[in-house]
Amino acid sequence: MLSQDIVDKLTHQEILTDELLDEELAQFCQIANLAYRAGKPIISDQDYDFIYLAALKDRDPNNLLLKSIEPEGWSFSEEKVLLPKEMLSIDKAYSWGEISKWIERLKKSAMQIGLGLSDIQIKATPKLDGFAGFDDGNRLYTRGDGKKGSDISRVFERGLCVFNDAKRGLGAGEIVIKKSYFEKYLAHSFEYPRNFQASLIKEKALSEQAQKAIIDKAALFFPFVQLPIWSGSTAEMVAKFDQIVAQVLVMVDFDVDGVVFEVINADLKTQMGANRKFHRWQIAFKENKDKAHVKVLSVTPQVGRSGKITPVVELEPTLLSGATIVRATGHHYGLVKEQGLGVGSVVELTRSGLVIPKIISVLKPMPVDIPDNCPSCSKLLVWESDFLTCINRKNCPAQIVGKMAYFFKILANNDGFGIVTIKKLYAYDIRSVSQIYALNIEHLVTMGFGEKTSMNLINQLNRSVSEQVEDWRFLAAFGVHRMGLGNCENLLKFHYLNDIFNLNLEQIANIDGFAELTAQIIVQGLIPIADEFNRLYRYGFNLETTLLTKNLQTLAHELFDKRIVFTGKMSYSRNDMKKHAKSIGIKVSITISAKIDYLVIGDKVGQKKIQDAEKFGVAVMTEADYLSKI
Numbered sequence: 198m199l200s201q202d203i204v205d206k207l208t209h210q211e212i213l214t215d216e217l218l219d220e221e222l223a224q225f226c227q228i229a230n231l232a233y234r235a236g237k238p239i240i241s242d243q244d245y246d247f248i249y250l251a252a253l254k255d256r257d258p259n260n261l262l263l264k265s266i267e268p269e270g271w272s273f274s275e276e277k278v279l280l281p282k283e284m285l286s287i288d289k290a291y292s293w294g295e296i297s298k299w300i301e302r303l304k305k306s307a308m309q310i311g312l313g314l315s316d317i318q319i320k321a322t323p324k325l326d327g328f329a330g331f332d333d334g335n336r337l338y339t340r341g342d343g344k345k346g347s348d349i350s351r352v353f354e355r356g357l358c359v360f361n362d363a364k365r366g367l368g369a370g371e372i373v374i375k376k377s378y379f380e381k382y383l384a385h386s387f388e389y390p391r392n393f394q395a396s397l398i399k400e401k402a403l404s405e406q407a408q409k410a411i412i413d414k415a416a417l418f419f420p421f422v423q424l425p426i427w428s429g430s431t432a433e434m435v436a437k438f439d440q441i442v443a444q445v446l447v448m449v450d451f452d453v454d455g456v457v458f459e460v461i462n463a464d465l466k467t468q469m470g471a472n473r474k475f476h477r478w479q480i481a482f483k484e485n486k487d488k489a490h491v492k493v494l495s496v497t498p499q500v501g502r503s504g505k506i507t508p509v510v511e512l513e514p515t516l517l518s519g520a521t522i523v524r525a526t527g528h529h530y531g532l533v534k535e536q537g538l539g540v541g542s543v544v545e546l547t548r549s550g551l552v553i554p555k556i557i558s559v560l561k562p563m564p565v566d567i568p569d570n571c572p573s574c575s576k577l578l579v580w581e582s583d584f585l586t587c588i589n590r591k592n593c594p595a596q597i598v599g600k601m602a603y604f605f606k607i608l609a610n611n612d613g614f615g616i617v618t619i620k621k622l623y624a625y626d627i628r629s630v631s632q633i634y635a636l637n638i639e640h641l642v643t644m645g646f647g648e649k650t651s652m653n654l655i656n657q658l659n660r661s662v663s664e665q666v667e668d669w670r671f672l673a674a675f676g677v678h679r680m681g682l683g684n685c686e687n688l689l690k691f692h693y694l695n696d697i698f699n700l701n702l703e704q705i706a707n708i709d710g711f712a713e714l715t716a717q718i719i720v721q722g723l724i725p726i727a728d729e730f731n732r733l734y735r736y737g738f739n740l741e742t743t744l745l746t747k748n749l750q751t752l753a754h755e756l757f758d759k760r761i762v763f764t765g766k767m768s769y770s771r772n773d774m775k776k777h778a779k780s781i782g783i784k785v786s787i788t789i790s791a792k793i794d795y796l797v798i799g800d801k802v803g804q805k806k807i808q809d810a811e812k813f814g815v816a817v818m819t820e821a822d823y824l825s826k827i
């Protein structure tokens with residue numbers, strides 16, 4: 198798990214998402230989501246959507262958090278009860294382009310069921326930014342995981358009214374607080390309306406403020422069927438989209454974070470259906486501004502593990518794509534020098550793919566400050582093309598610390614060896630990862646680590662040795678230039694790990710995807726790490742050997758290089774099945790599409806999967822067929 202310190206730094210953007218591993222990013226999203234669901238958000242919704250979730254979508258599109266309803270966590274202690282009706286999240290669109298694609302999908306589905314395009318009816322409603330609930334007239338439930346929620350009927354027992362004094366039992370809706378009321382009476386004690394909404398639901402007794410908001414009918418349950426609507430045809434929607442959005446956003450005196458567009462025609466809704474996270478007949482439009490002109494407050498040099506100096510740019514806080522950006526990297530000092538990225542300059546900032554804020558150009562240059570010396574070791578800096586670089590590679594503290602931390606980060610099967618710990622070790626003359634593995638508890642205690650911490654650290658070192666890790670990951674952890682995870686994996690498909698240090702330029706350049714220049718850089722980059730590699734290798738890391746492609750090819754089975762999907766219950770765990778399939782050169786996917794060759798079925802297979810297979814012309818085979826073919 199991420200340490201509190203890292204979570205805090207992320208929250209304040211002292212660490213940017215691009216410094217995180219995919220797993221760490223996913224963990225942070227989970228932590229933020231659980232805090233949000235518990236009524237104590239640690240970041241704004243915009244930052245969650247546009248920075249963190251967007252980055253996760255970019256880097257790990259199959260992450261569970263993106264594919265299913267965001268978990269509610271343990272903020273409701275009650276046991277979960279089946280919801281009377283499934284409640285899903287809503288797919289989001291941030292641009293007209295995405296909306297028009299959705300309209301295209303509607304039209305396509307309408308054609309499939311013979312519904313005339315002009316007969317498609319759309320409605321638009323304000324997307325209430327409250328706390329989702331389902332009122333069956335008897336009980337009120339939280340959304341939970343979409344299928345099972347918690348019984349929070351106590352909110353009604355506490356006197357909460359339904360919007361417009363309507364009757365109970367109107368189905369799905371949100372617990373909301375009037376915007377004008379929140380601003381007037383509550384904004385000084387609650388950072389976000391969500392903190393207040395959560396307090397209405399929590400088991401613990403209501404605060405006076407909450408009681409009053411209920412009596413004043415400012416806090417309410419708002420069933421969606423009571424929402425004011427815009428409705429019309431797709432043609433009208435296309436013609437007047439901006440107007441509709443502007444109009445719907447101000448329809449109610451409650452927090453609104455977008456406009457929900459949905460199909461009215463029941464048969465079209467059935468045709469479009471849903472996936473695990475949202476209904477395909479519904480989409481929420483949220484506005485997104487993704488370029489801004491921003492003033493630079495300061496530019497600070499930072500040394501990375503490779504010696505490159507990165508300008509870290511402090512910016513005047515700016516709302517971009519709905520998120521507040523306070524910091525960005527300037528990539529390299531070439532940009533600083535050539536474009537005048539100095540204090541007081543104005544830059545154009547974008548979020549490429551909504552992810553990492555990027556400085557694309559300097560609009561108004563100012564005098565720049567190019568450091569002469571390394572901020573870590575004070576040695577003279579040198580230009581290497583666009584990069585200002587500290588070439589004191591062997592002795593620059595920041596580089597040594599950065600390399601050691603990188604090893605543990607890439608290995609990713611240990612905890613506790615972040616920058617802070619490593620800096621402390623550095624202060625006690627630790628200069629290499631192999632020295633770290635030679636430490637014992639007493640050493641750590643003398644360095645000033647607590648007894649418990651020392652024990653934990655040693656346990657983590659042992660764990661990193663015993664827990665299995667792919668050999669290419671281990672190799673990549675040494676941080677050789679051009680030997681990232683992808684290249685290492687490729688390399689080890691052609692040569693065994695133990696042979697890597699004996700390879701010549703030609704052997705590497707012969708591998709698909711390795712240019713001559715890359716091969717040269719790799720050969721040279723491997724020389725200085727050879728001793729350290731051998732020292733570490735002797736600790737007996739539990740390395741999973743990558744299969745050589747040539748061996749795979751001799752695995753002449755019918756399914757070699759075929760793409761398959763497993764479904765249903767099988768005699769081995771799904772994980773084992775997948776691992777084994779991959780190890781013999783089969784490509785395993787999770788969704789059926791026209792690209793899939795076979796659907797392998799076990800017991801209790803959903804009809805949907807079979808239908809999909811038929812639809813895309815994917816051949817179906819049983820587990821027994823599969824086993825006989827391999």
Ligand SMILES: NC(=O)c1ccc[n+]([C@@H]2O[C@H](COP(=O)([O-])OP(=O)(O)OC[C@H]3O[C@@H](n4cnc5c(N)ncnc54)[C@H](O)[C@@H]3O)[C@@H](O)[C@H]2O)c1
Nearest residue numbers: 229230233238240241242245286287322323324325329457
């Ligand atoms: N700040 C954070 O750390 C953090 C963390 C997690 C999630 N979030 C926020 O939560 C939201 C995503 O969560 P989600 O999946 O619960 O909600 P969502 O944004 O996907 O919305 C789905 C819900 O909207 C509700 N809704 C509101 N108005 C509606 C209308 N007019 N018609 C139909 N349904 C309507 C429904 O209850 C439905 O369940 C994002 O906006 C995100 O910013 C924030």
Ligand SMILES: [Zn+2]
Nearest residue numbers: 571574587593
């Ligand atoms: Zn240096």
